[in-house]
Amino acid sequence: MTIDQVNQISTTPIENEPTISNKLDKQIIKFHIYQHFIQKYSDFTSTNHETLNIQERLYPNLTGCTLSGPNKIEYRSNSLYFINDYHFQFNDIIEPSDKENYSITFLYLGEQLSGHHGIVHGGLLATLLDELTCRVGFLNFKSKRGVTANLNINYKKPTKCESWVAIKCTVMKKIGRKCWVKGEIYLIDQNKQDLEECDLLCDCEVLIIEPKWVDELK
Template sequence: MAGLLSRSLLRAGTSIAPKQTYSTLRNSTRAQNLSQRIYAQASLKSYPRTFATSPQKQQYRTHTYDSGDGNPPVKIQIQEPPSFFKRSFHFIGRVLGGILIVTFGSVIALVIYEPDMIVATEVVRMAMHPEEGVSDERTLQIEAYIQNHPIVQKFRDDPSLIETRPHLDIPTLLRPNVLTAGVLTGPDRIAVPPLVFADGEGKKLYAILHVGEQLCGHPGVVHGGLLATLMDETLARCCFPALPNKIAMTANLDVNYRAPCKANQFVIIKAETTKVEGRKAWVSGRLESLPAPGADADGRLLVEASVLMIEPKNIGVLMREVPNKDSVSASPRAAVRGA
């Protein structure tokens, strides 16, 4: 009885199921087989790619396939990642764009917030190279006064003296790290590099320069520490050619201030090597105001100083080239090397 009931129910269910159900299942199975076949063909066959303006269009592409059997075409989106060339091109473009943005942004910010920094750098460069042309009128006047002064002409007529500008011998990249050739250089400071006349044997030296209004310790009076620095540097440069390796360090500096040195004036430093013993050299010097053209007397004595210079031990091993006395006498730049 139970078996007959089950078979009757089965027959009833079969007769109730409409024909559309079978057609739907058959179409689903056919569509599934068609999709599998299309994906398999797409994985084996390469299709032409075109550049798109957006990354989303580069990652997906729509392919149309004809399934046959009178059915409508099937459209399928297949993911296609960008090629290595495209990814590299975009990466390089982003890097270059970032660099340009940072560079132009920094320049614009510097011009807006720190315009004096650019101007000051250019002024220092021009002041260090007056022979290349200086736009600052005051600096031009200072340079012309020094070049045309009778004392300068007198030194140039002396065959025993060599004319140099030691600060210009310092490489341009290193000048900002040299006190008297970098920070202290510029308008209203040391406007132009000191003009130096020295013999080739390290016996005497003369330096002429201008001290500006921004070098003061008291209003209108040049700072005593700056004057000591100038004396130390100039006296040391005087004795260098007399030492074995043409270089030395300050061991003792004695400075006596005789009168206030007023700002915005020309000064001359006179140095003389008094004694040399091996690696040691003793030098004395005077800092005076530069006398006016046509004056018979010397300028006013402002500072007196004496210094003991000692050449470091084994310095010759560390130096690539050690010129002899003949080369020092023949080369104007070698005569003042090391300052």
């Protein structure tokens, strides 16, 4: 897979998604951190093919429809999944593995998502963290389904409206029907390539379970 093909996958709107403005499209493609992860994704999927079979499920739902659009979630990239093929054998993970198992999603958050004036509502950030941590957690279950059992979030710095952010979700542990995922929201600095050099706005720990009644989840 070439970097141009990856760019097309990660910036093309998903079916039924509102058209992404040319301005935001052109902005993110120039960010060093975005280019870094696109290249990394291209390299990663050249040897870990299962990740390429992941299909996003955004519509219809709260963040994919109701909260998406002008002045709301104005841009949302397809998540880039870095899940080593090993994890698709659905083994238990007792401690963080050297085999990658995380996702990265880029978003632009508009002014109508505020709680306090000019600051993104904490509930919106919690919703995004819940959704994205669950998504990567679900992929570690054979059924690809589950529910949130517990979410603990720490708000570290205000997230200002009209900001670019990156959300990283990392599987920390999985035992049977339980999966623990760490979520982090970073303010994107377009001139930096390393996510760890960007400001950490909030983080969370989520316990996800695959319930015994998982077949009832559609």
